[in-house]
Amino acid sequence: MDRSKSKGIVVFSGGSAANNLVDVFKTVRENKKCPLSYVIPISDNGGSSSELIRVFGGPGIGDVRSRLVRLIPDDPDHDDSEKAALKVFFNHRLPKDRIEAKQEWLQIVEADHALWTNISTAKKELIRSILNLINFEILKRLRxxxxxxxxxxxxxxxxxxxxxxxTGSFESAIYLLSSICSVPSHTSVVPAINTNFTHHISAGLANNTKITGQNSISHPSKITALEGMPATAPSEHEETEYHDSIEDANLPGSLPTLRKQYITFSKADDDDLPARIDRIWYINPFGQEIRLAANPRVLDALREAQAIVYSIGSLYTSLVPSLILKGVGEAIANPSIRYKILILNSTNDRETGPSSSPFSAVDFIAAIAKAGAESRGFTGEVGENEYKAYVTHLIHLQGPGTPRVDKEVLNGLGIETIRVYGRRMEGEGFVRYDEKALIQALEVTVGKREQRAERSRRNTLEG
Structure with a gap:
């Protein structure tokens, strides 16, 4: 068999934003008849994941779970009510009220809940066995x-x-959920780091400010107070001593900001950062910088890749935490990978501001190149002539609020630009990618089709 025909596509992404493009990547994979790998970061310490991390330690798993569930196949030719039920089940969130949430949880583990409807007995009892195990572990840790x-x-x-x-293995847990959800074998969800530990990130801003923890970087949230927490704001020393008195999975003396509950947050009401983000790095529980190696499966996927896609999402908390890992930058820069495609966000967010100085397309590419260089141990400025080692093509939208794309500058850097048609949803202040247009743009770029897609209003190749 000609191995070149089976070389895969690797997509770097976070969770919720890129979930909207899963059908796009699925179609491109089917037309290319090749494997597809999603590389997902594990550094998120916000939302309900913060409570799992506080009590059990371990990686941030929310983005991995959301991608696995999104990949449950839909078969329009068959009425597969079980797959639909599994999608609802694993995406279900308990109520915000603490007492109501615990009551509903007990209904679920006791199989006395409507969520179990249409799930077969065999799968129900397998799922329940794991849920009862985690319930038992929660009770064991009660203090x-x-x-x-x-x-x-x-x-x-x-x-x-x-x-x-x-199982003692994060990837075994992923395999179990993938199997239950019938995720196709040709599509893999690969955590950027294969670990049973928690790994946090910090951000350094251009004004020398440092922000600790992904939640504080991307969408600061209201801290959920633990029982007995002082009503008045404690000093850093008092706060550390207070958290040391709590028996949970955190090491004594570790940073208080990494030990708090951030269950309630909003992605819509984020204030500007005081300056641009300059750099992202991993830290240990005490705030010291550490360098971590990528999951070997990530490097294997990159070695067997014909194309890399940087998907839409948060630049510094969804993409960069995967790119700075040891081994990733070198693998991406390998010239045997011909297509390294950035799908540019349709708007700037908290991480690519502030609003007075929003990121352009060149800024996005520079951040990716810098992350790749840091993965290889280089911490200085990256020359513009090196950008094309990490990004060869840019797919973007055009319209109010979209990041500025300077076609001539990008062409001068050896990066092709492809403008595609977008659509505006009612009630939204930004443009979304049109699925058909994005599929055409990706397929024109990686050259999969027998016939080159024609220029149209929905897909305009520039450069």
Whole structure:
């Protein structure tokens, strides 16, 4: 068999934003008849994941879970009510109220809940066994200083945590959920780091400010107070001593900001950062910088890749944490990978501002190149002539609020630009990618079709 025909596509992404493009990547994969790998970061410490991390340690699993569930296949030719039920089940969140959340959780583990409808007995009992295990582990860790808060907890996240504790392996838990959800074998969800530990990130801003923890970088949220937390704002020393008195999965003396509950947050109401983000790095629980190696499966996928796609999402918390890992930059820069495609966000967010100085397309590419260079141990400025080693093509929208794309500058850097048609949804202030147009742009770029896609209003190749 000609191995070149089976070389795969590797997509770097986070969770929710890129979930909207899963059908796009699925179609491109089918037309190319090749493997597809999603590389997902594990540094998120916000939302209900913060409580799982506080009590059990381990990686941030929310983005991995959301991608696995999104990949449950839809078969329009068959009425597969079980797959639909599994999608609802693993995406389900418990109520925000703490008491109501615990009551509903007990209904679920006791199989006395409508969520189990249409799930076969065999799968139900397998799922329940893992949920009962995590319930038992929660009870084992019950202490006067620490009780588990089920508020807004994701059933899928609880299942993945239970699977990891049962097998001792994060990837085994992913395999179990993939199997239950019938995720096709040609599509893989690969955590950027294969770990049973928690790994946090910090951001350095251009004004020398440092922000610790992904949640604080991307969407600062209201801290969920633990029982007994002082009503008045404590000093850093008092706060550290207070958290040391809580018996949970955190090491004594570790940074208080990494030990708090961030269950409630909003992605819509984020203030500007005081300056641009200059750099992202991993830290240990005490705030010291560490260099981590990528999951070997990520490097294997990159070695067998014909194309890399940087998907839409948060630049510095969805893409960069995967790109700075040891081994990734060198693998991406390998000239045997011909297509390294950035799908540019349709708007700038908190991470690519501030609003007075929003990122352009060149700024996005520079950040990716810098992350790739840091993965290779280089911490200085990256020359513009090196950008094309990490990004060869840019797909973008055009319209109000979209990042500025300087076609001539990008062409001078050896980067092709492809403008595609977008659509504006009612009630939204930004443009979304049109699926058909994006599929055409990707397929024109990687050259999969027998016939080159024609220029049209929906897909305009520039450069």
């Amino acid at each position: 006067p200083s620490s009780t588990f808060d089920f508020s807004s907890a994701s059933i899928g996240n609880l299942f993945l945590t239970g699977g990891r504790l049962f």
